[in-house]
């Protein structure tokens with residue numbers, strides 16, 4: 497296992513994760529921060545987010561509120577007084593040649609996050625969380641380079657950990673937890689790779705630290721770390737010195753490649769941003785945000801355990817996605833057995849969503865439709881096979897923006913929701929295929945397969961193949 501090798505090689509990983517905050521307007525101007533479908537490039541811009549000389553930023557208070565919320569959730573110490581600085585760099589994605597960020601004093605520091613690895617808890621120290629603006633997007637096309645400033649000035653929250661991860665798996669679990677948390681706080685639109693980008697630094701046995709920049713989503717971070725570990729390990733085995741450098745992650749190729757030798761923070765020449773006031777946070781503001789924090793994963797898990805029992809592994813899987821946890825509770829309130837509801841929610845429903853690369857809340861499927869389907873299953877109107885097929889169709893139709901209601905799906909795809917009488921159907925099929933049945937009686941296995949197939953077709957897949965097989969074998973005995 498690669499994780500064990502990482503531990504043996506004294507791997508240390510630290511993460512800097514940028515989260516896009518879904519505020520209505522941008523961080524320092526009133527331009528919309530909400531991307532529209534098929535919007536044109538440079539359609540949500542103004543002199544401030546274009547960085548014209550002489551323009552002055554004004555701070556979006558909502559971003560500060562979200563910062564306070566995250567600080568509380570990550571058990572950080574909030575700075576009573578923090579400020580913004582200009583991080584100087586020359587690159588086309590920031591035409592004013594500096595990024596407004598927090599450097600000397602961030603909005604909060606010294607927090608922690610708990611991850612669970614193989615039933616053991618591990619604390620990851622959070623060094624700091626700070627606010628900054630997103631630069632513009634650079635689009636390379638053949639020989640041209642385009643700039644889209646729609647993203648410029650969007651608020652980002654950067655969460656910096658200490659190098660406390662020993663394996664890529666730990667890093668993945670930590671990031672998964674953050675994604676879940678964002679969902680619980682209603683700060684996620686489900687598009688993981690757009691919301692979350694990480695820079696990972698990794699070293700082996702206290703060796704040189706290498707930074708891999710700009711990795712989208714959760715899974716890619718795990719992949720990038722595994723790749724970078726093996727690359728460095730190979731170099732060490734060949735006695736090649738590892739350079740302190742910044743590498744980029746090329747997700748299409750699954751490799752990291754050298755971008756530049758690592759610059760040190762001092763190289764950016766931070767200076768105080770004189771156009772923005774200090775950020776002052778008092779107890780009143782903190783308490784106001786505390787009151788707005790809803791029930792989070794751990795509390796939900798505890799409550800579900802108390803009400804419905806269920807084993808811890810199942811509960812962990814249920815609460816990981818807030819939308820599915822809500823679905824589970826809805827089903828239970830409608831008197832679907834908790835064990836049955838959980839097995840469907842984290843079983844076929846989650847599997848189908850993953851397969852279609854989507855999320856339940858994005859599809860806007862009515863929980864009542866799922867309830868009706870499972871109720872018919874409980875009343876033995878559907879086999880588990882048919883029930884799963886109906887859910888698959890609901891997800892597919894919802895994804896393709898077609899009518900996906902339970903009743904419509906049943907009608908459109910001809911699923912029967914009336915009780916089927918398998919014995920009656922077997923009798924009918926055997927009567928219609930007497931010759932084949934006799935062949936089967938002389939020991940031909942293929943004949944049995946044919947008969948089972950006919951019964952399955954007649955029941956539109958609602959019967960269980962093994963049950964049909966057994967019934968035919970024992971027919972007339």
Ligand SMILES: [Zn+2]
Pocket residue numbers: 522525526527540541542543544545546649
């Ligand atoms: Zn603007």
